[in-house]
Amino acid sequence: MRRKNMCHHQQGTQLTLQQWLFVTTKDRRTDKQTPFSLQPNQTNFTETSYVSETTEQTLTTSDELLSQSSTNVTEQQATKTQVFVGNHMDNIFQLQLQSQGFPFQAVAITLDILQATSSRLSSIEILSDLFLAILLKYPQDLLPAVYLCTNRVAAPWEAVELGVGGSLISKAIMEVTSVSKETLRSLYKQYGDLGDVAQICCSRLQRLFKPNYLTAQHVYQSLRKIAQTNGVKSVSRKKNLIQSLLVASRSPEARYIVRILSQHIRVGAVEKTVIAALGRAFIILDAIRSNGEEITSRAQVQKYSIERKTETKLLVERMNRAFSECSDWERIITFLVNDTHSWNQLNEFCKLQPGTPLKPQLGKITKSVDEMIKDLGTDSDISCEWKYDGQRCQVHIIENGVVQLFSRHLEDMTSKYPDVVSSFADISGVTSAILDAEIVAVNPSHSQMYLPFQYLSTRARKDVQLNQITVQVRVIVFDLMFLNGVCLIEQSFRQRRQLLERHFRVRSVTLPETLISSQVNEVEAWLNRAISNGCEGLMCKALDGPNSVYYPSKRSEGWSKIKKDYVEGISDTMDLVPIAAWWGNGRKAGWLSPFLLACYYDGEFQSVCKVMSGFSDEEYKSLTEFYLRDKTLPIKPPYYQVDESLRPAIWLQACQVYVLSYEKKLNLTIP
DNA sequence: GATGACTGCCC
DNA sequence: ATTCTGC
DNA sequence: GCAGAATGGGCAGTCATC
Numbered sequence: 276m277r278r279k280n281m282c283h284h285q286q287g288t289q290l291t292l293q294q295w296l297f298v299t300t301k302d303r304r305t306d307k308q309t310p311f312s313l314q315p316n317q318t319n320f321t322e323t324s325y326v327s328e329t330t331e332q333t334l335t336t337s338d339e340l341l342s343q344s345s346t347n348v349t350e351q352q353a354t355k356t357q358v359f360v361g362n363h364m365d366n367i368f369q370l371q372l373q374s375q376g377f378p379f380q381a382v383a384i385t386l387d388i389l390q391a392t393s394s395r396l397s398s399i400e401i402l403s404d405l406f407l408a409i410l411l412k413y414p415q416d417l418l419p420a421v422y423l424c425t426n427r428v429a430a431p432w433e434a435v436e437l438g439v440g441g442s443l444i445s446k447a448i449m450e451v452t453s454v455s456k457e458t459l460r461s462l463y464k465q466y467g468d469l470g471d472v473a474q475i476c477c478s479r480l481q482r483l484f485k486p487n488y489l490t491a492q493h494v495y496q497s498l499r500k501i502a503q504t505n506g507v508k509s510v511s512r513k514k515n516l517i518q519s520l521l522v523a524s525r526s527p528e529a530r531y532i533v534r535i536l537s538q539h540i541r542v543g544a545v546e547k548t549v550i551a552a553l554g555r556a557f558i559i560l561d562a563i564r565s566n567g568e569e570i571t572s573r574a575q576v577q578k579y580s581i582e583r584k585t586e587t588k589l590l591v592e593r594m595n596r597a598f599s600e601c602s603d604w605e606r607i608i609t610f611l612v613n614d615t616h617s618w619n620q621l622n623e624f625c626k627l628q629p630g631t632p633l634k635p636q637l638g639k640i641t642k643s644v645d646e647m648i649k650d651l652g653t654d655s656d657i658s659c660e661w662k663y664d665g666q667r668c669q670v671h672i673i674e675n676g677v678v679q680l681f682s683r684h685l686e687d688m689t690s691k692y693p694d695v696v697s698s699f700a701d702i703s704g705v706t707s708a709i710l711d712a713e714i715v716a717v718n719p720s721h722s723q724m725y726l727p728f729q730y731l732s733t734r735a736r737k738d739v740q741l742n743q744i745t746v747q748v749r750v751i752v753f754d755l756m757f758l759n760g761v762c763l764i765e766q767s768f769r770q771r772r773q774l775l776e777r778h779f780r781v782r783s784v785t786l787p788e789t790l791i792s793s794q795v796n797e798v799e800a801w802l803n804r805a806i807s808n809g810c811e812g813l814m815c816k817a818l819d820g821p822n823s824v825y826y827p828s829k830r831s832e833g834w835s836k837i838k839k840d841y842v843e844g845i846s847d848t849m850d851l852v853p854i855a856a857w858w859g860n861g862r863k864a865g866w867l868s869p870f871l872l873a874c875y876y877d878g879e880f881q882s883v884c885k886v887m888s889g890f891s892d893e894e895y896k897s898l899t900e901f902y903l904r905d906k907t908l909p910i911k912p913p914y915y916q917v918d919e920s921l922r923p924a925i926w927l928q929a930c931q932v933y934v935l936s937y938e939k940k941l942n943l944t945i946p
Numbered sequence: 947g948a949t950g951a952c953t954g955c956c957c
Numbered sequence: 958a959t960t961c962t963g964c
Numbered sequence: 965g966c967a968g969a970a971t972g973g974g975c976a977g978t979c980a981t982c
Binding site for chain 4: 395505506507508509539541543544546547548729732733735736737868869
């Protein structure tokens with residue numbers, strides 16, 4: 276064993292969904308071939324309503340239907356599935372125009388199909404057909420549909436949170452369907468997905484009156500309502516909203532209502548796939564419109580798709596760029612829906628601008644200085660910056676002097692750091708800018724001394740007042756993407772860096788410690804120095820050449836990060852003994868993980884940490900077998916000193932010693 | 947008002 | 958954050 | 965290599981409950 280991540284004891288009061296349901300999963304499904312709950316002959320669309328009055332269905336039969344890629348399947352079944360998919364996609368184009376809006380059931384069935392599709396190209400095509408069908412008759416429903424498919428309610432910086440998790444959803448399902456907690460538990464244990472569980476429970480629901488069918492718009496608006504619900508009794512009001520969706524659901528809507536609420540849509544299509552699908556849909560829509568053709572089948576669409584391949588590719592490229600500079604579906608879709616003939620102006624309309632965050636560039640993990648230099652190449656000078664142990668921050672200085680701060684995932688965190696905001700007020704010669712930065716905690720009495728992320732994370736997160744700051748910070752700016760009205764992301768890092776130094780070498784902000792070198796020895800010494808100053812390692816960047824432009828959202832070749840725990844032989848180590856374990860979830864179902872490790876001292880084993888990474892799958896398997904064979908204990912021995920709140924599933928004989936390396940930043944307290 | 951369960955968001 | 962997987 | 969989905973620890977904020 277080379278390396279293990281270390282962690283503190285879990286607090287004990289906090290439960291994961293799995294713990295809430297007391298699940299020790301053994302046969303949880305993680306494959307994409309989870310069942311449909313709709314059979315081919317149940318998609319017989321009626322004249323008046325898209326939604327067929329489905330009779331009771333069992334999951335066993337739909338299980339069979341969707342097992343097309345498993346080994347013991349007949350070709351007959353595979354064909355059956357294909358026919359079903361084809362029928363469904365045709366049916367989507369034959370929807371009768373109705374005032375209510377685009378049926379959510381059509382979205383849900385499409386997501387079911389998507390989940391069973393592993394090919395990315397097919398996924399794009401299926402999703403694209405859905406979007407096209409919406410565009411043809413319900414263009415105003417496209418945005419809600421895209422939000423539902425991408426599992427979002429609003430742009431990330433808009434501070435709209437559902438405030439709904441596994442616990443609340445489970446309660447809602449139990450109350451609506453009168454399913455007992457025990458049944459829910461065992462279903463969850465069996466399927467490993469709350470959406471699947473909801474689908475099974477809701478499909479058994481008997482109703483006196485069939486409620487009106489759900490529209491994509493209605494489901495989306497309900498999500499917004501749930502997000503807006505707060506204050507006293509908000510939890511039960513949220514629950515009521517969830518329940519009314521579940522009550523109105525038709526197969527397989529409940530599955531996706533729940534998956535969307537729990538933020539795990541699990542259909543293998545999130546962002547890039549949706550962009551590619553949308554691009555294709557808009558191009559085909561344009562072609563259909565100019566031809567004046569009536570679309571009633573998928574085959575017609577296919578024809579256009581082949582014809583317009585080049586244009587599609589171009590638009591998708593534009594959309595990708597637009598989305599990385601302005602991750603705002605509303606803005607992009609509004610433009611495309613309203614302005615279908617001036618797509619070349621998309622990147623003008625959705626471009627980098629202060630006030631809207633762009634996706635930050637990420638660094639590629641590198642295991643050694645040698646490898647880093649090889650990766651970045653020798654054509655360009657390499658800038659090696661200390662990688663500070665803090666929080667990523669994108670600083671926006673807007674024309675009128677307003678400053679806004681965004682996190683790595685584009686959340687607005689302006690109100691968390693009023694001190695950082697004031698650092699950027701009134702910088703001479705700067706009217707607007709976008710900067711990339713790291714916020715690091717510092718020791719209040721020695722502001723040169725950086726403190727670990729652990730300490731920074733204790734800072735209050737909302738509406739921090741300047742005079743009530745407990746955690747002092749410093750902001751380290753390391754890139755400049757926009758300055759005084761000019762976008763810089765396509766300039767070389769050397770040029771951006773020059774502008775950064777010229778305008779932001781001011782007292783209130785700091786530039787990272789930097790060494791420009793391609794000498795292995797020099798860089799290794801520099802890495803050690805960074806680490807001994809409390810940094811995580813180095814971020815190494817090409818100064819010139821094509822790799823030195825700013826790539827939004829990319830884990831690009833241009834940035835290479837070396838962290839001390841990637842590098843052999845740098846970390847400190849401890850000798851620890853496994854004394855207990857839990858059953859793993861998901862991929863690790865059936866194996867022991869995590870293990871509880873202890874150190875031996877004076878006749879007792881004192882628990883130190885849990886360890887859950889660092890083993891290969893094979894090692895998990897053999898470790899599990901090794902301990903289960905004859906090394907388990909029925910109860911906790913008295914000489915195991917373990918925190919009360921920890922309840923391992925299995926106690927183990929102390930019989931193996933592991934050498935663990937750990938990260939100093941975790942501030943371990945060893946008894 | 948204190949506590950604990952739950953959720954979201956950092957890494 | 959890291960890690961794994963199918964394409 | 966990419967995109968997506970799986971996994972982890974640990975913190976603050978919010979709300980229900982006692």
